[in-house]
Amino acid sequence: MYISKRGQRLLEHQQPLVRAHFLCAQNPWSPENPDGYINLGTAENHLVFDLLEPRLNASPGIQEHHTHYAELHGMEAFRELLSGYLSEMTGVLVSAGELAVASGSSSIIDMLVYALCEPGDGIIIPAPYYAGFDHDLKTRVQVEPVPAFTSPENGHKLTLEVLQQALLQAGRRTIKVRGILITNPNNPLGRVYDRKTLEMIVAFAREHKLQLISDELYAKSVFGDRYISLAGMSEEAGIDYHIVYGFAKDFGLSGFKTGMLFTRQEKLLKAVQELAYFMPVSNATQKILSNLLAGKAWLNHFFEENSKRLAQASGVCHQVLSEKGIHAEPNNAGFFAWLDLSRYLSSASAEAEMELYQHILENAKVNISPGQVFHGAEPGWFRLCYARPEQMIRESVSRISASLEHIQIPEKT
Numbered sequence: 001m002y003i004s005k006r007g008q009r010l011l012e013h014q015q016p017l018v019r020a021h022f023l024c025a026q027n028p029w030s031p032e033n034p035d036g037y038i039n040l041g042t043a044e045n046h047l048v049f050d051l052l053e054p055r056l057n058a059s060p061g062i063q064e065h066h067t068h069y070a071e072l073h074g075m076e077a078f079r080e081l082l083s084g085y086l087s088e089m090t091g092v093l094v095s096a097g098e099l100a101v102a103s104g105s106s107s108i109i110d111m112l113v114y115a116l117c118e119p120g121d122g123i124i125i126p127a128p129y130y131a132g133f134d135h136d137l138k139t140r141v142q143v144e145p146v147p148a149f150t151s152p153e154n155g156h157k158l159t160l161e162v163l164q165q166a167l168l169q170a171g172r173r174t175i176k177v178r179g180i181l182i183t184n185p186n187n188p189l190g191r192v193y194d195r196k197t198l199e200m201i202v203a204f205a206r207e208h209k210l211q212l213i214s215d216e217l218y219a220k221s222v223f224g225d226r227y228i229s230l231a232g233m234s235e236e237a238g239i240d241y242h243i244v245y246g247f248a249k250d251f252g253l254s255g256f257k258t259g260m261l262f263t264r265q266e267k268l269l270k271a272v273q274e275l276a277y278f279m280p281v282s283n284a285t286q287k288i289l290s291n292l293l294a295g296k297a298w299l300n301h302f303f304e305e306n307s308k309r310l311a312q313a314s315g316v317c318h319q320v321l322s323e324k325g326i327h328a329e330p331n332n333a334g335f336f337a338w339l340d341l342s343r344y345l346s347s348a349s350a351e352a353e354m355e356l357y358q359h360i361l362e363n364a365k366v367n368i369s370p371g372q373v374f375h376g377a378e379p380g381w382f383r384l385c386y387a388r389p390e391q392m393i394r395e396s397v398s399r400i401s402a403s404l405e406h407i408q409i410p411e412k413t
C-alpha cells in the first residue's frame with residue numbers, strides 16, 4: 001500500500017519512554033505483586049487522587065448545550081475560569097480572549113510552532129529538556145530543536161554563553177532560529193529558574209529578536225523556592241512571549257489531555273485557534289475541569305497539600321538515594337530527581353548509557369529514563385519520577401542499588 005513520505009517518517013519515530021511505560025503497565029508492582037515492574041519513568045503525579053476523587057465524581061452538571069458543538073478552542077465559560085486562574089498564576093492580567101485550549105500541551109506546542117516557524121527553522125531549548133519536545137517540534141511541523149547544553153560541572157546552570165553557543169551552532173547548520181523554549185519549573189532538572197536567569201533569557205530573546213515560549217506546566221508543583229512566570233518580565237521588556245500550561249502535571253490529570261496557550265499576539269492566537277479545530281477537548285471534560293477551577297478554597301487546599309506531598313516524596317527519594325551513594329542534583333519543583341550514574345557506565349558513551357538503562361530495567365525491574373532522551377550533555381544521567389507512594393520509592397531505590405552492585409566500576413584512567 002502507498003504511504004506518503006510524511007507517513008513513512010511517523011513509522012520511523014522512536015518513543016522509548018512510551019514503550020517502557022506500557023511494558024511496566026502489563027505487570028505493575030504492588031505489595032501484592034512484589035515481582036512486578038515499577039515505572040518511575042513517566043512524568044505523572046500519583047500522590048493526589050484522593051484529593052481529586054470526591055470533586056471529580058460529584059455530578060458534573062452537564063446541560064444540553066454541553067452535548068452540542070461549542071467553540072473548538074475551548075468553551076467561553078471554561079476560558080473565563082482559566083483566565084482568572086492564569087492571571088493569578090502568572091501575575092499578569094489574562095483574558096479569555098487570549099487563550100486557546102486543545103487536547104494536551106503537546107498539541108499546543110505543535111500548533112504554536114506550526115504557526116510561528118517555517119519547516120527547517122529552529123527553536124533553542126536549554127538541555128537537558130523534556131523528551132516530548134522533539135516529537136512536538138519535529139514530527140508534523142519539521143522544526144529543529146537546537147539544544148543549549150548545560151553542563152553537570154556547574155550544576156546544569158543556564159548561562160548566556162550556553163545560549164550564545166546554541167545560536168552559533170544553529171548558524172553553522174544554517175538553521176534560522178525563531179525562538180527559545182524554556183520549561184519553568186524545569187523537567188527533567190526538577191527546579192525553578194531564578195529571577196536573574198530569567199532576566200538573562202529575556203534579554204537574550206530581545207537582543208536576537210526571538211519569540212519566547214515558556215512551558216509552565218509545573219508552576220504549582222513547587223516546594224522550597226518560588227516560581228516566577230516569564231510573563232511579567234517579558235511584558236516589561238516589550239518582547240513577544242507565549243505561555244503553555246495544562247492540567248497534566250499540577251492537577252495530576254495527565255489522562256484528561258487538556259492544555260492551553262496564553263498569548264497577547266492576536267494573529268498567532270487566531271492561527272492556533274483555527275488548528276485547535278483538529279484537537280479539541282470534549283465539552284464534558286471542560287465542564288469537569290471547570291468544576292475544579294470554580295472551587296477557590298478547594299483549589300488552594302489542593303495545591304498546598306500537593307506541594308507538601310511532593311516535598312515529602314522528594315525528601316524521601318533524595319535521602320534513600322544518598323544512603324545508597326547515588327548523587328542527585330538539588331531540586332525544588334516538579335516530580336524529578338536527576339541522577340548521576342555515570343560511574344557505572346562501561347564507557348562514556350550513549351550506547352553504554354542505554355546498556356545501563358536496560359540492565360536496570362531487566363534486573364531491578366525499575367524504569368527510569370536515560371539522559372540521552374533529554375539531550376543531557378554527558379552520558380550517565382537518569383531521570384527518576386518520584387511522585388509515588390513512599391514504599392514504592394524505597395523499594396525501587398533499593399532494587400536499583402542492588403542491581404548496580406553487580407556492575408564492575410571501570411577504573412578511572
Ligand SMILES: Cc1ncc(COP(=O)(O)O)c(C=O)c1O
Pocket residue numbers: 043103104105106107130132183187215217246247248254257258259
Ligand atoms: C514540560 C512538559 N511539557 C508538556 C508535556 C506534555 O503534556 P500533555 O500531556 O498535556 O500533552 C509534558 C509531559 O510530560 C511536560 O513534562
